[in-house]
Amino acid sequence: GENVEQHPSTLSVQEGDSAVIKCTYSDSASNYFPWYKQELGKRPQLIIDIRSNVGEKKDQRIAVTLNKTAKHFSLHITETQPEDSAVYFCAAPLRRTGNQFYFGTGTSLTVIP
Amino acid sequence: KAGVTQTPRYLIKTRGQQVTLSCSPISGHRSVSWYQQTPGQGLQFLFEYFSETQRNKGNFPGRFSGRQFSNSRSEMNVSTLELGDSALYLCASRTTSSYEQYFGPGTRLTVT
Numbered sequence: 001g002e003n004v005e006q007h008p009s010t011l012s013v014q015e016g017d018s019a020v021i022k023c024t025y026s027d028s029a030s031n032y033f034p035w036y037k038q039e040l041g042k043r044p045q046l047i048i049d050i051r052s053n054v055g056e057k058k059d060q061r062i063a064v065t066l067n068k069t070a071k072h073f074s075l076h077i078t079e080t081q082p083e084d085s086a087v088y089f090c091a092a093p094l095r096r097t098g099n100q101f102y103f104g105t106g107t108s109l110t111v112i113p
Numbered sequence: 114k115a116g117v118t119q120t121p122r123y124l125i126k127t128r129g130q131q132v133t134l135s136c137s138p139i140s141g142h143r144s145v146s147w148y149q150q151t152p153g154q155g156l157q158f159l160f161e162y163f164s165e166t167q168r169n170k171g172n173f174p175g176r177f178s179g180r181q182f183s184n185s186r187s188e189m190n191v192s193t194l195e196l197g198d199s200a201l202y203l204c205a206s207r208t209t210s211s212y213e214q215y216f217g218p219g220t221r222l223t224v225t
Contacts, residue, residue: 032212043117043203043216044156089156093212100169101146101214103156 004092006104013080014112021107023090024072030092033073035064038106039086047088048075080111115140117206117217125223131192134220138185138206144168145187146214147179150201159202162187163209191222199224 006023013019025033031052036044050057050064050073057064061080066073077084087106093099118137126132138145146169147159158171162181179189185206191198201221205214 034213036216043218046213046215049213091156097169099212100158100161100171102158103148105155 004102004104006090010108012110019077019080021075023104025092027094029095034091035075036089037086082111082113085111117215119217119220123221126194127225130194133188133190134202136187136204142206142208143185144207146205147189148203194224196224
């Protein structure tokens with residue numbers, strides 16, 4: 001069916017280590033892949049996104065990679081810090097519905113000081 | 114620019130009642146989408162409005178409805194509330210030329 005699968009659901013890393021979260025999507029026509037960070041009690045905030053015409057995008061310590069053939073994209077956080085602790089969501093549009101967004105179920109990241 | 118705002122921030126209702134939530138998008142954003150967020154189901158798409166017209170609707174019962182005004186502000190209404198409607202309701206706005214969505218702080222609805 002049309003959905004976005006996200007793994008893992010929880011992730012604990014030591015401060016300074018890297019964290020990787022992966023999402024797979026079903027619609028091969030999807031062309032935009034955002035990642036949101038949601039801190040406890042706060043709104044989801046867009047932290048990085050990638051369009052289907054590029055394979056990787058970086059912004060300081062975060063990066064997103066896209067594999068269109070395999071229909072998956074990943075969020076990479078390097079040199080993690082305690083303030084990176086949050087729930088991260090991926091999303092992808094379903095083109096045939098007029099770009100209705102489907103979200104992954106979220107990854108709760110804990111960075112241990 | 115001011116961000117997306119939602120009112121009220123918290124609501125407590127009883128089963129059978131109805132509720133109306135409001136969302137004011139970022140100035141210049143004409144698209145408003147609504148999502149339901151629950152611990153078990155994550156973020157579920159409710160509907161999207163653009164220029165006062167519903168463009169998309171998610172898989173929710175007809176008790177969930179919405180509308181958009183000429184100033185792009187949007188409201189959603191839930192009638193005959195059920196316990197399972199307890200959730201955080203988020204709206205997000207974007208321009209029509211971009212996919213980037215910006216979320217409001219949400220309305221926490223509790224149905225007792």
